[in-house]
Amino acid sequence: MLKRRDFLKAGAATALAPLPSLAADSPGQAGTVPEPKRELPxxxxxxxxxxxxxxxxxxxxxxxxxxxxxxxxxxxxxxxxxxxxxxxxxxxxxxxxxxxxxxxxxxxxxxxxxxxxxxxxxxxxxxxxxxxxxxxxxxxxxxxxxxxxxxxxxxxxxxxxxxxxxxxxxxxxxxxxxxxxxxxxxxxxxxxxxxxGEPGTRRVQPMSLMVMLSGLREEDLVAEGYIKGPGRDGSPSETGKRKLHADILKAGVDASYSMPSFFVIRPDLVALMTNHQYGVSALDANAISRATVEARHEVNRIVEALRGRGGLWANLRIVTTAAQIGIRxxxxxxxxxxxxxxxxxxxxxxxxxxxxxxxxxxxxxxxxxxxxxxxxxxxxxxxxxxxxxxxxxxxxxxxxxxxxxxxxxxxxxxxxxxxxxxxxxxxxxxxxxxxxxxxxxxxxxxxxxxx
Known part of the structure; x- marks a missing residue:
């Protein structure tokens, strides 16, 4: 068994060695390496x-x-x-x-x-x-x-x-x-x-990246029919989801999720779920990494495209996207x-x-x-x-x-x-x-x- 000082020296030495490059579409392992045995605190x-x-x-x-x-x-x-x-x-x-x-x-x-x-x-x-x-x-x-x-x-x-x-x-x-x-x-x-996943196919439900938005007013979302009502009634409506999806398509983005939803957090702060990342296993770090990058790209494109239409969307901005993509x-x-x-x-x-x-x-x-x-x-x-x-x-x-x-x-x-x-x-x-x-x-x- 390596003593702690020897293990640290070995770790420092191996840290300088070049690592094999993994392409974005890598199927997984590039080989194996031994991990030295050690005592843990x-x-x-x-x-x-x-x-x-x-x-x-x-x-x-x-x-x-x-x-x-x-x-x-x-x-x-x-x-x-x-x-x-x-x-x-x-x-x-x-x-x-x-x-x-x-x-x-x-x-x-x-x-x-x-x-x-x-x-x-x-x-x-x-x-x-x-x-x-x-x-x-x-x-x-x-x-x-x-x-x-x-x-x-x-x-x-x-x-x-x-x-x-x-x-x-x-x-x-x-x-x-x-x-x-x-x-x-x-x-x-x-x-x-x-x-x-699904029996037989192991297909899994898609992942979604939530986004927080500024530049929208609750009263406008109610007036336009995107949500049911103000305050305690501020949940998304089914017709509002379809309308929002149509607006995104008109803005020139082929949205991956056809039922996007607004959730009003404050009168001037709104959460939005507007994307699907399909076929991503929660057990695959490479796939989740790609899904997160792709999802963030999509929500930025959607917000940018909507803002470009002016009117209700003129001041639309992303406050933040989620630190962790939502895994269903x-x-x-x-x-x-x-x-x-x-x-x-x-x-x-x-x-x-x-x-x-x-x-x-x-x-x-x-x-x-x-x-x-x-x-x-x-x-x-x-x-x-x-x-x-x-x-x-x-x-x-x-x-x-x-x-x-x-x-x-x-x-x-x-x-x-x-x-x-x-x-x-x-x-x-x-x-x-x-x-x-x-x-x-x-x-x-x-x-x-x-x-």
Whole structure:
């Protein structure tokens, strides 16, 4: 084994060596190199570690800490909120009727003037609100940190995980782990089985890059029919989406998304979703990089073209594009139960149901030739429940799941993946993980009635 000083010398020497060039269309690896074995600093041993600080991870960490477990939340970006903040989603879907942390968060956002409509919010105030709630509960938050490996015991439990950050490569231990990364990164690193994409084809839903705009007035968007009404009624209308798409085409841009949507954040600040990046796997860094660059190019072209038409658009400017392109679909980790299309059709109810989903099956066109919009895939769902068993990993005993990486099929995922459901999923996972950690049990041994 290399001593630390020798490893640093070796690293410094290899850093000067020329690296093979990877073309933009590279299929992947240019070969392999050995990584020297080394001892890692163990940062922490705790009760519960949550990986991913988005809607599901925030809720999981908060509920675990409030349940008495010593809890650490590890997040890739420089803020909490994930798709809400780093991706600037700006809209909370399927939050109606949710109690617990979802309602508490909505009340808190409203009290702090972060929420302009019942579901549309100011991303900056969302960041601050989530951080303050975690701080008050005693959650230890580590930002700017990516999970890169996980190692199992002979009994198929995660022994420790490994991260990379400004502090280098570090190890972390917990009694129970929760994967709320969206893409199921921790579970995959730990060796869990998973599915991806449409059955048979593995085609995935497209990605979208959100953009914040200035130069538009809410009253004008209402008068022109792009949104339903001012203030609490400021959601996009179906006719408004079609009208905006027609305007973009008239401006000379062949838009990739045929149902673009405005979300009013303030009377003079508007969020816009106006692009689709098709055929991009959330497991392919090269593809996501290209998709992000292409998406940013498209939204800039759209804004520039609209501004050139004058009138309503004369002062239109991009304030910022999202730091993270919005990913609708990644890994679906195998759990103790897999939620299916048939469960949605029959409106399944479960003894261990942790969340009722009312959002439709929402499948955005998988290829551009399918129309560039969205549909239900022919599935007529009824309100249904997500069972706790779908939040417990099948292949690793001390791992739970929360958010869109839980165990479900392609069609079920297209319904439950929205953030109004991610929060109660996270809340449930956090409570069960805390109970399991504090009573020295596995998550599958904790009854939902206990928490």
């Amino acid at each position: 163990l940062v922490q041993q705790t009760d519960v570690i949550v990986c991913g600080g988005g809607p599901a991870g925030f809720a999981a960490a908060l509920s675990a800490a409030r349940s008495g477990a010593k809890t650490t939340l590890i997040e890739l970006h420089g803020c909490l909120g994930g798709v809400w903040t780093a991706s600037l989603l700006s809209n909370i879907i399927d939050a109606d009727g949710k109690t617990g942390l979802m309602q508490e968060l909505m009340d808190r956002l409203s009290a702090s003037d972060a929420q302009y409509t019942p579901t549309q919010y100011d991303a900056e105030l969302m960041k601050w609100t989530l951080e303050q709630m975690c701080k008050e509960a005693g959650v230890e938050v580590r930002l700017h940190t990516r999970v890169t490996a996980a190692y199992r015991t002979k009994r198929n439990a995660i022994d420790y995980l490994v991260t990379e950050s400004f502090s280098g490569r570090e190890a972390w231990k917990a009694k129970v782990y929760i994967d709320a990364t969206g893409n199921g990164d921790l579970a995959a690193q730990a060796g869990c089985g998973f599915d991806e 679909e990644g890994r679906r980790i195998h759990g103790l139960y897999t939620l299916t299309k048939e469960d949605l059709v029959r409106g399944a109810q479960f003894d261990d149901g942790v969340c009722t989903v009312r959002f439709t099956v929402d499948i955005h066109s998988l290829v551009r030739g399918e129309g560039g919009g969205y549909g239900s895939g022919g599935v007529r769902m009824k309100p249904y429940q997500i069972p706790l068993r779908a939040l417990i990993a099948r292949d690793v005993t001390n791992l739970m799941l929360a958010g869109r990486c839980i165990s479900g099929d392609f069609y079920a995922h297209a319904s439950y993946r929205v953030t109004g459901n991610a929060v109660p999923m996270g809340e449930a996972a956090g409570k069960v993980a805390a109970k399991a950690a504090l009573t020295h049990r596995l998550p599958k041994e904790v009854g939902w009635g206990e928490v």
